[in-house]
Amino acid sequence: MTKKYVYSFGGKTAEGKADMKNLLGGKGANLAEMCLLGLPVPAGLTITTECCTDYYANKELLPESLMNEVWAAMRKVEETMGMKYGDSENALLVSCRSGARKSMPGMMDTVLNIGLSSKTIPGLIKKTENPRFVYDSYRRLIMMYADVVMEKAEGREPADGKGIRKILDDKLDEYKKSKNYKSDTDLSTEDLQYLAEEFKNTVKNKLGTEFPDDAAAQLEGGIKAVFKSWNGKKAVSYRRIEGIPDDWGTAVNVQAMVFGNMGNDSATGVAFTRNPATGDNLFYGEWLINAQGEDVVAGIRTPSPLNNDTKNEQNKHLKSLQEEMPEIYMELCDIRATLENSFKDMLDIEFTIQNKKLYMLQCRVGKRTGVAAVTMAMDMLKEQMIDEKEAVCRVSGEQLTEFLLPILDPSDENNHKVVAKGLPAGPGGAVGEIVLSNELAMELASKGKKCILVREETNPEDVEGMRAASGILTARGGMTSHAALVARGWGKCCIVGCEALHINFETKTVNIDGVNYKEGDVFSLNGTKGLVYASEVKTMEANESPLYANFMTLVEKYRKMGVRTNADTPADAKQALDFGAEGIGLFRIEHMFYGENSEEPLRILRNMILSKDNAEARRKYLNELKPHILNSVKETMAIMNGKPVTFRLIDPPLHEFMPKKEEDINSAAIQLGITKEEVIKKAEEIEEVNPMMGLRGVRLGILYPEITEIQCEALFEAAAQLLKDGKEPKLEIMIPLTISVKELKHQKEICDRVHAKVEKEFGMAIKYLYGTMIEVPRATIVADEIAEVAQFFSFGTNDLTQMTFGFSRDDVNAIIGEYINSNIIKQDPFQTIDVDGVGKLVEMGVQKGRSKRTDLKIGVCGEHGGDPDSVKFFFRCGMNYVSCSPFRVPVARLASAQASIEAERKK
């Protein structure tokens, strides 16, 4: 049996439907669904994603059966549309578009107007009585086809960026200049006819092959080019960022062309069924009269508002569709309702009006900001469109994060002057240096500097620069332009269509109302309102709105797995409590040796390290250190009153604490009262070849038991002092880097001895739990033995990932990048847990641990604790809690609730 590669749609019927996205891509599945819903969709056919995969598996050759299937489906399209492809009298034209499972806006190639040739043109002119339109369509076809099919798809793009598209664009500009034309609309039929011939000659000269004058050849070329563009540089780069697997492939949609540019009774537009920036339940869109769809998306002309609700400062002077074509607007409103009813979600639609007839070209679940996601989820719940569980699942971790992004401090905004306004495409606030190039944006980001990427408009080549920038500002484009779509997807602050902006790339300056700003000057953006400041406005954290509170209440209703935080300072602990943390899953005692107020403890620690061969001196310095440890741990335990705090004993290799830089060595020498040379020598003595796998963690406590002892003393005494003050400290002592239960026994002897001593001294009972990190592969294997002593496990998935992969985080960034590029791994295993490898060890550890101690408390305190996909995996493993950085706590809570719901749904 041969595979079915082609699915037809059109005339209120279709072979596909909405839930066939994996096979037909998002666009193809939804086109089919719209047909089934009876909506006016130009007929067409979808070539499956499977065909794309087979194409790549088969040395980039189309399957043999494909074109026969395509032509059979084309017969149906011709029938439905009442036209004939390649016909000399009544020619059907088609578009050829990509459509992956997940929307990748602008990342792959499209060819329009396919089917125009010396054979079909005369008939079309006769039929449309519009020769100018026909020749304009023809020169557009030549430009797109030469670029996409004849150059890019053949891998012939020149390295200097001066491809055929640029050459033809320049030719067009020159011609207009020579005729003194201002706009494309000034071009006459004859001009366009002349240019079409010129273009064909240029194509032949530059590329060495003729532009195909055969409609059948054009279609096959278009299909191949779309497949080819799946592996184009920008598509691959976008997939890396979005985590889309390479083997998904793209579908190809071949669809009858309809034209929004056939005169003033024609138009094109895009709309969202609700406001994608705020989530408001208002129909929201833009349209352009006498234009093709690409004109809206590309942001070349500033579009008109769809309706009154869509009017704003920038476009209020333009007429809305509601005003201009009220009947068609009403039809569109009905379609809006039909679609939301069917899809139970906010949709992003594209439509075209051809000679007063409305056609739907696309619909898909719309991208939205974090605020919008939460707002819509809660609204749709109220509207009974979705239930509570679905509402919880409607908001992604990233959207929730974005919801909590910093904004410009409103009270400080009053102190600054708004120098320009634009469309509020991506909410939140951003402050940074102006940069005009992606390269500079990436360079500054790599140095930890914040910047604002300023561009005329953005295109897919810019994604890396956009990623690197804190905010994006463009002079052109609307709310559905490339910049707006991408920024919204990422939750990045973005203002588009800021027409006051004039960029001079040669002098590297930005001119606003006659004032020049140069690269390096600071801009501040209010992405929620579209305001630009040419000065540094203060930023602040988003306030907890009632919306947030309501949503999180809903989340809490379904959350089962606990969420703690990783925090070593009172400030972090407080913030995490505000975010809903239920305890501290990781307090690193060594934190006191870093950052503020660390000078004195660090001096003592260094003295201790330098006397490492002398137990007595070691002991002396450790005694000096004790009050520092005690104060540090006591303060945080007091803040977390009644909630558990897991203290991890000192973990890093000691040489990490020795000074490395010249100046630090000098000051250490003075502090310690020895020579520089002695400091350097001692530091070298304890350096290691692979410190990650050297003298650290519990190994320190085995070799130098007094280090463990002093920490236990400080911890128990802090707890005792708090108890005395009527507080409720919940102390958990955690041993790092364990590989054997015997290490735990060894350290527990010390711990128990100190515990008994302190209890006696204070005359009170001090409760505590004794547990361990599970972060070395061996620990997961002998977790049953370890659970005989450990009362809790905390998986350290950072180190576990390092050792399971043999990936040193300090060294393998470039390798991981190349591995993702080469499709060897799908995502960075330090960001999202490697379920197939590291995850198997985690599962083993959990199962073995519980096999010996059924009530073993198990959590995770690696960075994966704040990654939604990882959190869901940990829930499936049966963990009791995850612990993450304070700012990730809400995300972890949400992911935890979603995990419960997903598990229930699977039942």
Next chain:
Amino acid sequence: MTKKYVYSFGGKTAEGKADMKNLLGGKGANLAEMCLLGLPVPAGLTITTECCTDYYANKELLPESLMNEVWAAMRKVEETMGMKYGDSENALLVSCRSGARKSMPGMMDTVLNIGLSSKTIPGLIKKTENPRFVYDSYRRLIMMYADVVMEKAEGREPADGKGIRKILDDKLDEYKKSKNYKSDTDLSTEDLQYLAEEFKNTVKNKLGTEFPDDAAAQLEGGIKAVFKSWNGKKAVSYRRIEGIPDDWGTAVNVQAMVFGNMGNDSATGVAFTRNPATGDNLFYGEWLINAQGEDVVAGIRTPSPLNNDTKNEQNKHLKSLQEEMPEIYMELCDIRATLENSFKDMLDIEFTIQNKKLYMLQCRVGKRTGVAAVTMAMDMLKEQMIDEKEAVCRVSGEQLTEFLLPILDPSDENNHKVVAKGLPAGPGGAVGEIVLSNELAMELASKGKKCILVREETNPEDVEGMRAASGILTARGGMTSHAALVARGWGKCCIVGCEALHINFETKTVNIDGVNYKEGDVFSLNGTKGLVYASEVKTMEANESPLYANFMTLVEKYRKMGVRTNADTPADAKQALDFGAEGIGLFRIEHMFYGENSEEPLRILRNMILSKDNAEARRKYLNELKPHILNSVKETMAIMNGKPVTFRLIDPPLHEFMPKKEEDINSAAIQLGITKEEVIKKAEEIEEVNPMMGLRGVRLGILYPEITEIQCEALFEAAAQLLKDGKEPKLEIMIPLTISVKELKHQKEICDRVHAKVEKEFGMAIKYLYGTMIEVPRATIVADEIAEVAQFFSFGTNDLTQMTFGFSRDDVNAIIGEYINSNIIKQDPFQTIDVDGVGKLVEMGVQKGRSKRTDLKIGVCGEHGGDPDSVKFFFRCGMNYVSCSPFRVPVARLASAQASIEAERKK
């Protein structure tokens, strides 16, 4: 139910038996067995090893029920012996000795003559009519008891080494001097009586407590002291070296004293049922008239030969037991036959003759040299005492290794003068500098220098120095002295009882026949013949004797798992073939950059590394490198003709090849034509924080595919050239550090492409296998996927151990030492595979791999491939072969055969 801690024996019956060694210790179990065999054994009781473990678990307190059990058993002893413990008229005296599962000669403490007190002495004098004997026994009791029970067991040994034993010894010496006595035998009854009182006063003064005059207290103290000595420093140190677990514990044997020192009709001796040095089937032993057992073992007097067969140059003037007491000798010969018949092995026995009555004090399976082990195994097979499988299992890997140890070159021995002769206690040859102290021996060994440890006699404090020395030479002691026993256990070259030797520790010289040799001068020892040379004799490898050939033929009959070798040079390959290797399991291509003739390839490689950002330049240097790789691999494949050779592609991080030392940097700069600073800068650029987990292995081949390509070209071309010459190359290409099947696919594309190209160029088919190392934890977890592409697995257990433990070999030696000392791990996991941790991953990898590819060839090429215990584990995992260094090949073959036999026995 209370535990049974005490087992009685005596009077031809016993509660224990030979197979209860774990509970009763070796000595206790065999004493019981000898009673059951009807042999004359003084009655006694054994306290179990379990009691020792409980003693340590219970804060070093004897279990409450113990002493009641002991006294009940003592009643039986009294009955059997017809005497009464503590009785004033007919007092029973007892010894109190340790006895672990495995013999630990001299490592734990013993107290003799327990039960002598002011109450029992008069009756004993009356009964024996030998007051001198009674007082001599008494002063010995006081000396031992004060030392072992009152000082050592209480942890009161002074740091300066001047313990109570030394003080009493000095007192004895002074007294003898003051009386002008030459020997202990000159001491009269009155002298001894006086000394006993003096000793008791000294003990009280020095230790602050009285020597106990109560027999019951003496016994309890003795028992505790033996338990205590299990954790004495020398016992612990011995266990580390021998790999004896700390939790085995020791049993205590309390046994009725019999006396070999009651006159000239009394004697004591030790014997082996066959010659432990050569394996000859001749009764072999030594005896001393009128002496206690300790006198033989301590090597203080040179003992007489047991019989004619035992006579040699050193003792032929002394009368044998056969001559002196023929009837008792005949009785002993009968016992020898009874024991060998029962134990089916060579036994080491101790006996005492008290007033013409023979008593057996101990028997155990005797330690033997490698030669003796092989000889006995083959002899006992011929005698039909054991079967073939048992014969194979009778020789340990270490014994086989020792069998193949270097010897002095006999033809060169003729050129040197024998300066002294001694007893051939440990076979083989040794050449090295004379050292007189353990410290110096260890120091020289740590520098890789060979030395001969020269001592009057050795004692348990010397084990570390003995370990460090290449050979041991003592002036005193017999074949069963401490030095002889220990050296034989280790297979170390050793000569004892070399009476011509006079050592002056003050001048650090050795005088032989008036010639002085100083520390640093070279001695050569022929340990097989007992010859000492004061010059450097050439050494040579042991020739393959027919005995070896016959034994290995037997081994081959039962061996199922293959044995290959790790070799990267033609010389190693040849040697391994001689040792029976069936192929090469690991040929490291990077070997060509180390050692001889590496200058030119290294220069090219460095150039390649320095042009790492320029693919073209990289390619150029790689092309230059190709002929070097080709020659290197071709030569070895030619030698291994018809046998498989696994080539591992370049594995180490590239910065390993960059120069580190000043002089190397200078010469590299000259070679490369750049400045020193540039070399240093480039080297620093590619340095890594944790190189073990950085850019190495297959990662190099993914980032720089041309590195893989050039290696494949060289390998296939080498194979093609050999095929052309009519040779039979069996090529296996192995990818290192794999974590995912996708890496293997990536590299296989390159490999297959090159393969097709070379096949076309040479116009011939070139067979090869494509496989991978399994050495990163993740690889074991996804081994099923990996096996879809890999045709073979080779476990790299070195790296797998590193990452599973998080142990960097370069950094954790001190940690492993401390972990073994603290009983956290039992043995170095890099020497013997960690079955519970790493082993589980190995098992998982094997199972998963075979689940996808049933005929998957699986081997191991870590250093564990030559460790007998590890080899047996790999057999149980179902591996096809192990690969080890050439010299370990015979050991691996033996272990492989033993593993098959053990598996069969378990069925």
